[in-house]
Amino acid sequence: MPKTTKSNIPHLLGYTCTICHRHYPYEQEMLTCPDCGETGILDIDYDYDVIRKNISRDSLKDDHDNSMWRYKALMPLEDRDYGTFLRVGWTPLYRSLRLGDELGLKMLYLKDDGLNPTASLKDRASGVAVAKALELGYDTISCSSTGNAASSCAGNAARTGLKTVIFVPERAPQGKLAQMLIFGARVVSVIGDYRETFNLSKEAIAKYGWYNRNAGINPVMAEGKKTVSLEIAEQLDFKPTDWVAVSVGDGCTIAGVYLGFRDLYELGMIDQIPKILGVQSTGCSPFVDAARDNAPLKPTPENTIADSISVGVPRNPVKALRAVSASNGAWIAVSDEAILDAMREMGQKEGVFGEPAGVTSYAGVKQAVADGIIKSNQTVTCICSGSGLKDVVNALKAAGSAIRCRPNLEELEQTDLFR
């Protein structure tokens, strides 16, 4: 249980419920709206006048902290030195050398967030979660996850000495499971799907008083994920691309992507918020279905190789839908075959190795160009949210197999190597 509940954070005004729009002052830890219950996801409200005094384009030019902590003035945290934490963020933004031309785009950039310390964008949320848990005096942090949130939670917590309890569905890939275990987390592999895993974690967290890192409901998580947008903007000299494409599962990452650009817009640091393209697999596309039918989200089966975005019951629908609607973006779904193609193409043609959910964004860009949603005179940033080493089984499906040969040059010449 936490030792303290009151923090002194001058730039934090409080919370607003995304459902009933009631405001709550920032006095203590809050996860969801007391009136609306679990669906009452909260927004965090900032005092941009205070933030403006602490961060600007010029102050960032002189800031040599090459991590997401360079943006701590925009996070819901106390002003502390986070230099001993894992180095999360400031991942490369590569200008595409081939794929953008192939699609006929004016410019394509690839933000490789697989290069974070535990190899996914989720490190951004976990870094902030760990900081918040320590700030509030917890000794244990817990979450349920399809894999990356959990492995990043375990890694970032290990660095600070926080204990970690993780709940994963039994389908979690071995690479992610290995990460959690090597970082010393207590891992519970739940015999069930993600929804059942989430519900068990919720009950356990409530009963044992751990810090709740469940991204769907904890508003702090999207505030970490938004740093990917702050970086994209800064790396493009505060002239972000027309579009930013992101793969969508629970909805928390796309929510964060929007929040980052919105913050910069509110602060006058960018002139326009990019259109956000939310991409799902056709095997699990509750957001795409809801947007197409103009109807509330319906639970859908979880039937895709992109395990990180295989979420049939997203916990953060309001913020995710807002990210696309408020940015005049679009939703799109792509097949698992298209995801495997994207994995191979990004690897072969750009040297970026993403996991299936990581490259789904790029598969979505291809589809959006084909459908005329993204035009050839536009610029696009594609967020690759996790490393392909997380899931080598699917990587090998995408890439094919090695040439087999005895150690004999004549035999080598008879192989496919020379065909």
Ligand SMILES: [Zn+2]
């Ligand atoms: Zn409410």
